Amino acid sequence: MALTLKQQLSSPGGILKFLVKYNTIFIFILLVIFSALISDVFFTSVNLSNLLKQVSGIGIISIGMLIVILTGGIDLSVGSMVALLAVTFAILINIFIAPVAILLTIAIGFGLGSISGYLVAYQKMAPFVATLALMTIARGMGFIYSKGSPVTFTTVGGQFMSDFANNSTLGIPNIAIVFFLIVIMAMVMLRYNVFGRLIIAIGSNEEASRLSGIKVNKYKFLVYAISGALAATAAIIVASRTNLGSPNMGMAWELDAIAAVVIGGASLNGGRGTAINTLMGVLILGLIGNILNLLNVPSYPQQVVKGAIIIFAVLLQRFESK
């Protein structure tokens, strides 16, 4: 039943239901308040912009992960793809002018993602297996092309990219702006475009989609290719920030991306999830890391807290679906 906000809140247990329904945003706000109370440094522009810079790369691949998960799949290759594509971009920027290097890198990302997409959609391979293989291949190729050590930017184009990645516009880091633009694009595509509607339909009932005359294979193929292109975008950003492409980049990022999507309330069975909630998931994960850093908590306990937050968020969603 659709009720107005007022009705929802005044019904028995209404406030609780409301909080559960919007739990991702609620947890995010709580964390912001908690962080602000506990640390003086938190609400400084330096800290906030650092936070945004830190999450942008993982944020972008999380959006790719979201659209794959919406179809009921998973993409384990994105972390390794970031490494391979960062190396690729570093090599390309030293040869071509920046726009060409960017476009080529994104095209290569799209191509690599297409391999997973082909294996899943047309060869009916389990997404977990296909992308696991791609993950290993991409990581290995990253090391091969870089000969095991980071490739540094040496050209004017590289300098330009590095400046762009480390500067801000109107107080917002440029790379965060790129991330937010991608989130907005995803929101629009998922809500108002046929592409988004169909991948959600496929994820919620693949057989019904097939029998509705939807080109199921084509869309399953496309989501992996797009995830690859987004991994390339993330790779360009992280490489530009540090002025180099290293085969060690993006280590285990696929897991953080999955965590962000899941905290954002998406179902791993497909068919449920939104871009805005994934953004919240990304920010929540980033915030936890940030506040624990400010509190000087060492990195191992940080991982424990992260895990606990994932469990908590998913239990809340279980409560919601009841």
Next chain:
Amino acid sequence: MKNSEYEYRLEMTGISKSFGVVSVLKNVNLKVKKGEIHALLGENGAGKSTLIKILSGVHQKDSGSVVLDGTEITPKNTHQGQILGINVVYQELSLVNDLSVAENIYLHKLGANKTWMNWKGLIQDAQELLDSLGFKIDASVKVKQLSIVQKQVVEIAKAISEDTKVLVLDEPTTVFDPNDIQKLFKILFKLKAQGVSIIYISHHLDEVFTIADAVTVLRDGVDTGSMPIAETDKDGVIRLMIGRELKDLYPKRDVKIGDVPVFEVKNLTAKDTMVHNVSFNVKPGEVLGIAGLGGSGRTETAKLIFGADKKKSGTLILEGEEIKTNSPVDAAGYQIGFVSEDRKEEGVFLPLSIRRNISVTSFDSISSKLGFINIEHEYKKVLNLIEKLNIKTPNSEVDVKNLSGGNQQKVALAKWLSIDSKVIFIDEPTRGVDVGAKIEIYNLINEVAKKGVGVVVISSDMPEIMGISDRILVMHEGTLYGELKKEQFSEENILRYSIGEPLKAI
């Protein structure tokens, strides 16, 4: 043994069962003697399966009593039923594909009371059992390597590997050839001689009259008769199985049916299913019914035409031109619609809103070239359909999982009605739908026909298919067995064709 003290080994008396508001069994009695083969007959949906599931412990009865060898029993699950000596071989096979034949046969005993398995002994026992049944099956191979007939035999072996008092066989012979059937009958006679009571469910009256000692007939959840087989004949049994009155449930349709078929199928044969040599046509404005028993290939035929299953040979002709439908995408492109019988699994998107469900097939008309949806347009279209189909919902954003069965079905229909179809296949249009919604769905079908669409309705509900069709095709064992014109419509005629009998001469 004590058993002989009682006239009946199994006495089910006054069994009633409802699922929600739907009453499936009303005061049903079934009495089976020791060493008797008792046939249980009835149309699809008459309540046979539910009665058996109550006996075996899958379902719990609402009232009535089940007495086995003089003791009242109330099995809470199939395991308890098996311990009491009740074993059922269901139509849907329940074997574990990745285990060996022997492991499957003794699945319920694996690991009982023992730390170590005696694999050799297990396979030996299973092999002896299978050999005694007269079928050549290697007990050590995995079940997935077996043919469907062999699987059925393993299923039977599994059921009789225990101390069985009552053995239930639900349509055991649908996949058997005559030779296999004879072997099965031999097994049954042997079991009968050992004192096992057998309940035999079948649509093949020939078989029933060959092996059964007694028969009980169900119709609409009521037992309409129970007697020794010698006291009745095929016609008598058929009369007990049908005999409902056609209620005024079916709105009149005033449509001029075109002369030239809009859609034609010639010699269609499937690659992976039993469907073969199917030929028919449907004219614009016509409602063509396809009847037949469950498993006769009706749904498979529709799916084959729609491109969901693979074809081996055959021709499809739409408006005079030959078309190829290798996938549902092709079929939908030719404006062929298909509403699945399995609403929840194949029809609707349960977690999505009504709007998102209905729009799925009609994006072409409500979106720009780049795929951006005109939301205003979408709402208008969806709200219009909700009103027209009388879908009971506060608004278009309600998830389909929260709707009643009838309203879910209307959403599934709306998906295809929202685009202009030339032919539409509707499989079980009103299964699990209440009477009110049924009439609305029939009205809808009439409206679609009025637009000049060729409508093909598949239904197991006899009054329904007679009430709404202009012509009925009856399927039997994968092909069309006969065609009935309106003046020939009767449950008896449909049933005769469905079980492969000729019509009675008038």
